[in-house]
Amino acid sequence: MREQNREMAEGILFTDFYQLTMSQVYFRLGVHERTVQFDHFFRRYPDYGNHQAGYCINAGMETLVEWMEGVRFGGPQLDYLRSLEDTGGRALFAADFLDWLARCGDFGALHIAAIPEGRVVHPNVPLTAVQGPLAMAQIIETALLNILNYQTLIATKAARIFESGLGQPMLEFGLRRAQGGGGNGGTRAALIGGAGFSSNTGMSAVMGVAPKGTHAHSLVQLCMALGIGEEGAFEAYADTYPDDTTLLVDTIDTLESGVPNAIRVFEKLRRKGRRPVGIRLDSGDQAFLAIQAAKMLDEAGFEDTSIVLSSDLDELVIWQILTQIAQEAPRYGLDADKIIKRLVYGVGTRLITSWGEPALGGVYKLVAVQDGGAWESAIKISETPAKTPNPGIKRAWRLYDQRGKATADLLTLSDEAPGVGQGMILRHPSDHTKFRRLREGEISRVEPLHADVIGAGGRTQAVPSLEEMRAQRARDVELLDPGIRRLVNPHIYHVSLSEKLWDLKQELIAEARGNLRNEV
């Protein structure tokens, strides 16, 4: 995009127009600098149709913070807003409001507390809490949802696909099927969520991870057109990368042409004292072809070479492939586990788009407004009780049981602090008939989930490294009950309210409904 266009499209105007029209209303009401809190949370796990997530992996905050730090209402944005007219032909935005934006139109006054990236997260628990002047806390909504929803969606999908592969390496290959430059955020999230590496060269550079890739069908096609054929293509590749030779074997016919040619080239490498890395299968019956290719490679003495699979994979397809290998390999006299241990998964479209559920419905809701130093809780009623947000300034905790497994996330008022070993009532967020009584001693550990990200003085913590986020994700997934990790029909993890928070919520609902009855 041309520079002046980029300034408009990727700067602070990367927002829904109503954030700006609302902000001017706040300005007219004189409340644009009132301190408020918005909570960002999602209401349900991704449901991919025939399989469902039982947990999500939080991601995106560092991308958001970088964006926030780099944008503000400057000359070009203000000139544009000044040019807009209402239906009556008058300026839509008044000079005094634009002056305020020119002076105060950046995100420097916002405080953000959030659950760290890489952590396991659940519905209705605020992933992010934004506090600050109303107008700017409103204007950030669109970018915040855009960045955090997408990266959390993809980190979650990556974690599932990685789990389905039983710990074998998983590579992210989806850039060509992503939404323009947005795919870079997807690569980042995939690397946090479970992908070991990515084919996305630029984003791998940014993330400090070696980019991965082999070759495409076009290399083989080209060599066929040049008259040196598939074997010639493989040989040229092996000559160039003698220590990194992975060959794509399905351009003509996998078992009749690709694998035999690859083996011939591998033999030449072996004679030169080199170790071939592997082959890639990109079409056909992946389990059957993996077994047959493994057999041919074994017979040629290449038992250590990898087999990269890369044909529309996702967690269910990988599960199916592994099941089929387990069933069929013994018929060919092969050890299924040995085949599975040499597999590598190249995952493209279905990871980068979160196929089946391509958006996380994360929302950003006003939960409190300061009034003379005290917080007034805000509510939005919904005809679907589960959609009524949990009001007020809250804290979020993770409770671990005596096995050390995470057993519930608990939302409390800000002055509550649940203690280890203490008995308590956990209320369902919207169903008054559902609650759970924790006996004394049932809880072995209580962990606060939020950490400050930025305060008035800027960042309040160092940027976490990719390795830290990955380690956090691995630890958190390990602490889930196996039922929650199930790929299909997972158990429901408990997200609960403290009794005090439950009471506040009921009070506010009654009040809003009461006002309604009086009005009608």
Add this chain to the structure above:
Amino acid sequence: MREQNREMAEGILFTDFYQLTMSQVYFRLGVHERTVQFDHFFRRYPDYGNHQAGYCINAGMETLVEWMEGVRFGGPQLDYLRSLEDTGGRALFAADFLDWLARCGDFGALHIAAIPEGRVVHPNVPLTAVQGPLAMAQIIETALLNILNYQTLIATKAARIFESGLGQPMLEFGLRRAQGGGGNGGTRAALIGGAGFSSNTGMSAVMGVAPKGTHAHSLVQLCMALGIGEEGAFEAYADTYPDDTTLLVDTIDTLESGVPNAIRVFEKLRRKGRRPVGIRLDSGDQAFLAIQAAKMLDEAGFEDTSIVLSSDLDELVIWQILTQIAQEAPRYGLDADKIIKRLVYGVGTRLITSWGEPALGGVYKLVAVQDGGAWESAIKISETPAKTPNPGIKRAWRLYDQRGKATADLLTLSDEAPGVGQGMILRHPSDHTKFRRLREGEISRVEPLHADVIGAGGRTQAVPSLEEMRAQRARDVELLDPGIRRLVNPHIYHVSLSEKLWDLKQELIAEARGNLRNEV
């Protein structure tokens, strides 16, 4: 993103790593500057599960060309590539190859011919043909697919949603559910495909379209917390935008609170001589609520106000809503058509993600290689015959029947030119039993589909305006048979090969298979 990171992640390294490793192999073979042609096409229309597209709308070229013009292998990219090591610890990219990239590593030598943006397009017809030096034509693949696939996917979805709304205005509201900054391309494509306006402020500025939006639930919530309630919120909005007042009426209770409060505020506007614009419904039974709200608005004398619907809409949901309104409105003594004519659709998640099929499987295949001035056709065989690309340098034509409707797209060799009125055989691209015989006089018009976009000297045509692209889309859709436009189970549009092209394809397949047989 920080500037140095942006240079890496959004510049020429916005590509799959194998494009670079392959290019070095081409360099070693001495064919990196050989002139080749790649075709970009998709193999099937989007299938959204319970509904399917019968045509696509082409989009994205201008975004791609801007990207191509702005990137090259410069210092930071070359330094990065120089730093990469192979498994043996040696430099992965050799100095001579990097020197070549430093000298020739931009897209200035590529020629592109394409079907213009906004045109109706069909499977297997090259949307884009890229000619130029092999290495750079290879390296552009990822960005080309990323940009063109996504925008074509979204322009297609927008066209369908617009069609389902029977010509009523459709607004694109999806930025918060898009993939990061990639959503900007989605906004652009939606505006080409059928959205009248967008809430995406920055991208609306770039596209020269007024951004649209009203207010969110938070405005009402805030005013409730301030003690001035929903009516106070509406009044503040109307005071600020007396000629542009559209009010969101579902924060508390649509029919009990929202609509009555909106009507009270509309009455005040009327007394001041202003015309209220409308209301927005964002939850619940949209058809039922639209009927009831219309009745209430009519009774208060606001028959001209719009009703904006915006709750997880897509083409099927809109179709369902319109059907329900047609059935139920008469029961309440209302004219269904009058209600339908006041509807406006705000479409978010399901448009910007192309819900149901969130990626277009467009591919980029090598079809010809120059050898001493003559073109050698290239082929890739697939076990699925429909996946074998059509080889060689081709031309694409649209044939119109005596009604003036488009009846088939025809691919021919580059020296063929089908004439009006001429009889001919249209071959199915992969099934040898299927062909269609056009009688003399059956075809009333033959239209070439490709136009040059960039040649050696840069752009060969002016950038088309949004209005031109939209007009093209409207004309093309109008020229489709109604069966092709059907939202569910559309007729299959014919895409055919000339006999000469069919013969070439069979010859190349036989040759590749023949070589295979000889080898085995």
